[in-house]
Amino acid sequence: MFPFVMTISRSIFLAIFLFCAALLGYGLYLEHVQGQEPCPLCVLQRIAYIVVAVIALVAAIHGPSGIMNRIYSGLIALAAIAGGGIAGRQVWLQHLPPDQVPECGPGYDYLMDVFPLDEALGMIFTGSGECAEVDWTFLGLSIAEWSLAMFVIILVAALWILLTGGRKART
Numbered sequence: 001m002f003p004f005v006m007t008i009s010r011s012i013f014l015a016i017f018l019f020c021a022a023l024l025g026y027g028l029y030l031e032h033v034q035g036q037e038p039c040p041l042c043v044l045q046r047i048a049y050i051v052v053a054v055i056a057l058v059a060a061i062h063g064p065s066g067i068m069n070r071i072y073s074g075l076i077a078l079a080a081i082a083g084g085g086i087a088g089r090q091v092w093l094q095h096l097p098p099d100q101v102p103e104c105g106p107g108y109d110y111l112m113d114v115f116p117l118d119e120a121l122g123m124i125f126t127g128s129g130e131c132a133e134v135d136w137t138f139l140g141l142s143i144a145e146w147s148l149a150m151f152v153i154i155l156v157a158a159l160w161i162l163l164t165g166g167r168k169a170r171t
Contacts, residue, residue: 009069009161013059016076016157020053023150030143036135041090045147048083052076052154066165073161080158084151090144 027046030036038046059072138146 007063007065007069009065009073009165010060010063012157012161013056013072013076016056016154017053017060019150019154020049020056023147024049024053036143039090041086041093042143044086045083045090045144048079048086048151051079052083055079069165070162073158077155077158077162080151080155084148084155087144087148087151091142091148094142094144 024046027038027042027049031038055072055075059068059076062068062072064072141149
């Protein structure tokens with residue numbers, strides 16, 4: 001029987017993909033089954049999870065080594081930082097005093113349909129009252145706080161591969 005050699009990084013890329021798929025699936029469950037309408041910042045976080053998932057899936061299929069490990073993990077780290085920044089912005093909005101919360105604005109689809117991309121993103125990041133609402137918590141944390149934690153976990157995994165190069169393991 002031939003020994004199966006698999007890089008640790010390939011396993012981690014696959015785990016990151018499955019992790020993001022599970023998070024996206026749960027987000028869709030909350031939206032379509034529980035009726036939780038995502039705010040514009042939530043939609044951008046979903047896009048960041050999709051970007052991470054696609055890169056991780058390509059990396060898992062490719063089974064890279066050397067410099068490609070670092071490229072894939074670097075791209076995942078950048079997407080996780082972007083997603084974490086978006087989630088951090090939403091957490092900040094959620095912790096503002098009620099009198100400082102911005103007024104509710106139009107939804108993500110409307111902004112993207114009506115305004116140029118730079119203006120739409122500017123309006124999303126300046127905040128909207130709906131992004132500050134906390135309709136769901138688990139263990140005392142909001143969806144945005146959980147999302148920030150998940151992006152940190154993904155970032156740590158990507159940085160581990162980036163720094164170690166994804167050594168090989170025999171299984």
